Every structure is written in structure tokens, then in C-alpha cells.
Amino acid sequence: MLCVEDDPAMGALLVKELGRRGFGVRHVRSANDALAAVEVEDYDAVVSDVRLGGMTGLELCERLVARRPELPVILITAFGDLDTAIAAIRAGAHDFLPKPFELEELAIRVTRAAELRALRAEVRRLREGIVTPAGIEEMIGEHATMQRVVAMIQRVASSEAPVLIAGETGTGKELVARALHARSPRAAGPFVAVNCAALPEALLESELFGHTKGAFTDARAPRAGLFVEASGGTLFLDEIAEMPLALQAKLLRALQEHTVRPVGSDREVAFDARIVSATHRDLESRVADGEFRDDLYYRLNVLQVRLPALRERGSDVLLIANHALKRIAQRSGKPVRGIAPEAARKLLAYDWPGNVRELMNAMERAVALAEYDDVTVADLPEKIQAFTRSHVLVAADDPNELLPLDEIERRYILRVIEAVGGNRTRAAEILKVDRKTLYTKLKSYGWRPSDPPLGAPPT
Structure with a gap:
């Protein structure tokens, strides 16, 4: 106390x-x-x-x-x-x-x-146990990519094997984790979530593994830690790629032995929790770059659920936007009924780097600003209004404008990287080249994973 x-x-x-x-x-x-x-x-x-x-x-x-x-x-x-x-x-x-x-x-x-x-x-x-079974139903979407995600969740939910949820920021990874828990034999147990990027290393270790009284300054009372608290249920490790390397070794041992050693203790404590982790990073590339342990990657990636980016889901954008609009309008008491055709075209054209979360925020803003029954282009965020998609020039009428083959290849590779949000593993699959070859080409182009998508409006 x-x-x-x-x-x-x-x-x-x-x-x-x-x-x-x-x-x-x-x-x-x-x-x-x-x-x-x-x-x-x-x-x-x-x-x-x-x-x-x-x-x-x-x-x-x-x-x-x-x-x-x-x-x-x-x-x-x-x-x-x-x-x-x-x-x-x-x-x-x-x-x-x-x-x-x-x-x-x-x-x-x-x-x-x-x-x-x-x-x-x-x-x-x-x-939460009562609410979470609706997880899959909350995954609005008719596109084939989302139907595959739903089918995968239903197939792997009953397994005890670790699951890695991969997808860009804002695609709904925690929603998938909760749906997996709700449909598992552990549904009656706790669902415990931790964001590995939100805590410094020392505090994250104590949060995960617990600590004894007096283990460090301000450790006034012992704490069990999230692994033990999640026993009988599911432990969700969000942003797992951000975990420091030193802590990755301790996590690997915990997963192998099904025990944890609290900070300051000399004894092991058993736990019984299913591990579900998530990342928006390209973990295979981080392994190759020495930023993530390969043995831990294989331990976590027994089963994988890959969430598509919103730009890969076609007309699902409008389906989600209309669903959000009705819910927000009802909550705010504004008589906004739908989306004007030109505004809908803008929503479909935009690349959505923030995915579903960004779309929900855009609709919240649009309803707040709407002056008519329908959301108009003027109600959308300025970056959506101003967005123009990049194109790759591969032909021209004037022979003097035709490009060398290596320049066409460069532009196409960068366009693919843009389309998959910088995920080198996915880009290599599309281009049918090995990841190392792709990485070498990208380095020669001066491209970095932190670069903004091509065609994005200036900030």
C-alpha cells in the first residue's frame, strides 16, 4: 500500500x-x-x-x-x-x-x-470474458484477405502453441489476440496484455517476471509478474520486436522451461499461460540484422496470423467507414447518415499508413466537422484530401523518355515496398527474390525502413 x-x-x-x-x-x-x-x-x-x-x-x-x-x-x-x-x-x-x-x-x-x-x-x-467472444464479429470486412484471417483464427484458437500476430500498426492485432483467447479452452482464465515498447528494460523485466520485496528501490512488496498472473489464460506480448536483446534471452528461457525467476529471487516459479505475441515490424529482417534472437523468433512463431493492411482490403475501407460513422453519429447525437460519393473516392484512394485506427480517427473528425447529412471531402483530414498515389513510368511515346531497365527495376521495387508498408519479407515474396538480394538492392537505392511511403504527402 x-x-x-x-x-x-x-x-x-x-x-x-x-x-x-x-x-x-x-x-x-x-x-x-x-x-x-x-x-x-x-x-x-x-x-x-x-x-x-x-x-x-x-x-x-x-x-x-x-x-x-x-x-x-x-x-x-x-x-x-x-x-x-x-x-x-x-x-x-x-x-x-x-x-x-x-x-x-x-x-x-x-x-x-x-x-x-x-x-x-x-x-x-x-x-471482459463475456465481451471478448465477439472479437471475430468486430472484424468487419468482406475482402478475401480478412476472410482468411477469420478462418485462421478459428483453426488455431484451440491450440496451445504460441501464436505470432503480424501486421502494420493499427490493423487490430490485440483484437485478434482477444479473439484467440475467447475461443480457446482457456477462455475462462485471464487475458493479460503488456506493451513491450512502453516500458524501460528494468521495469519490463519486473512487470513480466515479478520481483521480491527489496529487489530494487521502491520494491516495497513482492509481485508475482504477468507470466504468473496469466496462468490459466493467455499472455499477450504486444510490440515484441521492441524487447531489448538482454531480456529476449530471459524470455526464451521462460518459454522453454515454463518457469520464471522474479527479480531478486533465487528460485523459479512455474506458470501456465499460452503466449500470443504481436509486432508491426518485419521480424525476419530484424533477425537477419542481429536485432532479434533467431531462436526466440522460432519459439514465438509456431503459428502465425498475418493481418492485411487496410490498403490491401479494397472496398472494406468504405464498409468500416460507414460502420464507424453510424456508431460515432449515434454517440454524438449528430444526424450524419452517410458518405458523399467524392469523399468515398478519397477514402478509397488513400494509402492508410495508420490502417483501421487511422480510419476510425478520420471518421471521428469527419462527424465532428460535418455540416450536412453526408460526410463531404471538406470534412476529411487534409492529408486524405491532398493525397495522390505514386506511379511507375515504364513506357512513353517518345523514345528519348524511355528508361533503362535498371531504373525501371528500381522504381518497381520501391513501389512494391510502398505497397507493403516497408515489409521486406512480404516484398521479397511478391518480387520472387530472396530477402538478402532485396535488402542489397534497397541499400544500393539508399532506402531505409524508417523512410515514409512513396507518394505520401509531405509532413
């Missing part, structure tokens, strides 16, 4: 006495320190004095409830009048305890708060 008390003596007393009663307690002296603490560590409850220097305990409670609604806050104060109690309730406090109080009473209330949080987490997990 987290204790917020600006009086050092009172804070030390709470740490000592609650620690004697079995609680792991971290003491901070200001509301700002408390807000920073909950961003980097998980707590079962927060106990805060109302009267603090600077931001008050009531203001802190409001911010904590807004950021972490599942985290119970207990407010204590020497000014236990009715107005303060009402203000605490309005701020979202779980409990209110006036001074002076018995430490045993505080311990009881903290225990109840922690139990309530655990109960809320279980209810949330059960609700």
Missing part, C-alpha cells in the same frame, strides 16, 4: 505499525510524489492525510480516482467534521477515517479496501 503523509513522524509510525501487521508500505510526503509513485508501481490501496502541503488529500483523491478508478483511497484527517466527510465522498474516496484512530481499525479498513480492489478486478475480468 501507499501512505501519503507530510508529517515524517506520523509517516514513520504508519510504516512501522502497518508493516508489523503484514502490509508492505511505501511512505511519500506529498501528493505529487504519490501521483508519480502510482505510475510506476501497483498498489492495493492508498492511505492519505487530507491536510498536505501543496495539493490536498481531497485533490489527490480526485486525481487518483480519475487515473486509477480501481485503486481504493482512504482519507484520514484530524478535522473529521461532516463537511470534510462529504467532500471525501465526492472526491471518490473509498473510506474516511477521522483522527485519532486505532491502528488496528486502519489495518482492518486497508484490508477491506484491498479485498474490494481484488473483487473489482475479478468482476472486470469476467466482464
Whole structure:
């Protein structure tokens, strides 16, 4: 638990006495320190004095409830009048305890708060379990590429083998992961997700494998880690390509042994979770470049679900856009009914580097700006309005304009790279060349994976 008390003596007393009663307690002296603490560590409850220097305990409670609604806050104060109690309730406090109080009473209330949080987490997990079976139905699309994805999900969901979901940013990889979990024999278990790119290496290791009390600064209480928390269910490792090399070795061992070693511990802890990972990177190229372990790649890529880019799905663009428009218009109360023909042509012509997520954002903007019953071109983002597709010149009427064969090859290769969003493995498949040959040619053209797609509007 987290204790917020600006009086050092009172804070030390709470740490000592609650620690004697079995609680792991971290003491901070200001509301700002408390807000920073909950961003980097998980707590079962927060106990805060109302009267603090600077931001008050009531203001802190409001911010904590807004950021972490599942985290119970207990407010204590020497000014236990009715107005303060009402203000605490309005701020979202779980409990209110006036001074002076018995430490045993505080311990009881903290225990109840922690139990309530655990109960809320279980209810949330059960609700997610009810919602997630609709995952496939939420994958709107009639194009053959999406029908193959749906068929693949149905085929591999019942397997225990690891699944790698590949696809560009915004194609719906977590939606696929949830659909796999919901249709698996583990559907009644937890679905636990972590973004490997969102945390620094040390924190990611602790998040995945857990840690012991005192393993590092601020490790006030032991933590099981996500591998153990996902036991009986599915662990979803999003953005797996961003995992540091040193941590990749530890992940490989965990997958091989089905055990993890918490940070600071000398013993292994068993887990039983199915591993589903996802990436928008070309993992084969990262393996070849020495940025990802080949043995880990083969361990994760037993089964693969490849999501098509939105530009590969033809008229699915309009299908998704209309579905999003109706839902957003209904939610906002605006009488927007459809998409004007010229706006629809713009949507179909655009390359959608952000895929479905970008399309949803574009429709949100369009509905907000719409002045008529239908979305017009003027309601679309400027980059969609201004977009022009690149073309490859392979012939001309004037012989002086005809290009050398190597220049035609260069332009065509770069056009294919553009069409597949920079995925060298997919481009090599289309061009019917090995990936090493393609990589050599791209280097000779001065192309880099970070370059924007050809034909994209300037930023």
C-alpha cells in the first residue's frame, strides 16, 4: 500500500505499525510524489492525510480516482467534521477515517479496501470474458484477405502453441489476440496484455517476471509478474520486436522451461499461460540484422496470423467507414447518415499508413466537422484530401523518355515496398527474390525502413 503523509513522524509510525501487521508500505510526503509513485508501481490501496502541503488529500483523491478508478483511497484527517466527510465522498474516496484512530481499525479498513480492489478486478475480468467472444464479429470486412484471417483464427484458437500476430500498426492485432483467447479452452482464465515498447528494460523485466520485496528501490512488496498472473489464460506480448536483446534471452528461457525467476529471487516459479505475441515490424529482417534472437523468433512463431493492411482490403475501407460513422453519429447525437460519393473516392484512394485506427480517427473528425447529412471531402483530414498515389513510368511515346531497365527495376521495387508498408519479407515474396538480394538492392537505392511511403504527402 501507499501512505501519503507530510508529517515524517506520523509517516514513520504508519510504516512501522502497518508493516508489523503484514502490509508492505511505501511512505511519500506529498501528493505529487504519490501521483508519480502510482505510475510506476501497483498498489492495493492508498492511505492519505487530507491536510498536505501543496495539493490536498481531497485533490489527490480526485486525481487518483480519475487515473486509477480501481485503486481504493482512504482519507484520514484530524478535522473529521461532516463537511470534510462529504467532500471525501465526492472526491471518490473509498473510506474516511477521522483522527485519532486505532491502528488496528486502519489495518482492518486497508484490508477491506484491498479485498474490494481484488473483487473489482475479478468482476472486470469476467466482464471482459463475456465481451471478448465477439472479437471475430468486430472484424468487419468482406475482402478475401480478412476472410482468411477469420478462418485462421478459428483453426488455431484451440491450440496451445504460441501464436505470432503480424501486421502494420493499427490493423487490430490485440483484437485478434482477444479473439484467440475467447475461443480457446482457456477462455475462462485471464487475458493479460503488456506493451513491450512502453516500458524501460528494468521495469519490463519486473512487470513480466515479478520481483521480491527489496529487489530494487521502491520494491516495497513482492509481485508475482504477468507470466504468473496469466496462468490459466493467455499472455499477450504486444510490440515484441521492441524487447531489448538482454531480456529476449530471459524470455526464451521462460518459454522453454515454463518457469520464471522474479527479480531478486533465487528460485523459479512455474506458470501456465499460452503466449500470443504481436509486432508491426518485419521480424525476419530484424533477425537477419542481429536485432532479434533467431531462436526466440522460432519459439514465438509456431503459428502465425498475418493481418492485411487496410490498403490491401479494397472496398472494406468504405464498409468500416460507414460502420464507424453510424456508431460515432449515434454517440454524438449528430444526424450524419452517410458518405458523399467524392469523399468515398478519397477514402478509397488513400494509402492508410495508420490502417483501421487511422480510419476510425478520420471518421471521428469527419462527424465532428460535418455540416450536412453526408460526410463531404471538406470534412476529411487534409492529408486524405491532398493525397495522390505514386506511379511507375515504364513506357512513353517518345523514345528519348524511355528508361533503362535498371531504373525501371528500381522504381518497381520501391513501389512494391510502398505497397507493403516497408515489409521486406512480404516484398521479397511478391518480387520472387530472396530477402538478402532485396535488402542489397534497397541499400544500393539508399532506402531505409524508417523512410515514409512513396507518394505520401509531405509532413
